[in-house]
Amino acid sequence: EVQLLESGGGVVQPGGSLRLSCAASGFNFRSYSIIWVRRAPGKGLEWVTGFRGSDGTTYYPDSADSVKGRFTISRDISRNTLYLQMNSLRAEDTAIYYCAKASGEIGASIYFDYWGQGTLVTVSS
């Protein structure tokens, strides 16, 4: 059974840092991409960053408010865990953060077939 479990959310001051974890099980961690998606209060779902399992390449949206340069992904294969390091946090980063397993690898037309329950990040002074 595929499972994804996020942890690490909490309250942090603007400019601060937080590291989220996504513990995965039930599938080959190195054969699928994992995507971080967030939902800010009153807003829709937005993909934040994506990680290709086969080669560790990280992807970011081209949008103006992309987190590129502030958020980075790392992976511990021995623990089947993906980490999202979030630095220079802003109020607009406040959201529920989900990790989602993709149906394949980034580069193909892939959707998200399994999701975690999410972890809440609140950026506030």
Place this chain on the structure above:
Amino acid sequence: EIVMTQSPATLSVSPGERATLSCRASQSVSTNLAWYQQKPGQAPRLLIYGASTRATGIPARFSGSGSGTEFTLTISSLQSEDFALYYCQQYNDWWTFGQGTKVEIK
């Protein structure tokens, strides 16, 4: 960026009735369209991919249709467990989501 627009924002339906949710893309996404269901405090669940293919374990009362820019999710006879938030997502060009349709009890 492809913008996804869902309508209506809220749909009030009685149990046993049919619900029809719409999703429009700002440009063609072919059939690279997925639907997700989310209940409060729970993970989103994949319902439909490829515009019309039900995901594993999804009941037959859920059906998807459309291609290009216009898509529909139909729930043929609403059950109590179907009252939730529904999102469409295009995966033709990276990923973008609609704002969601809340299906509530009438």
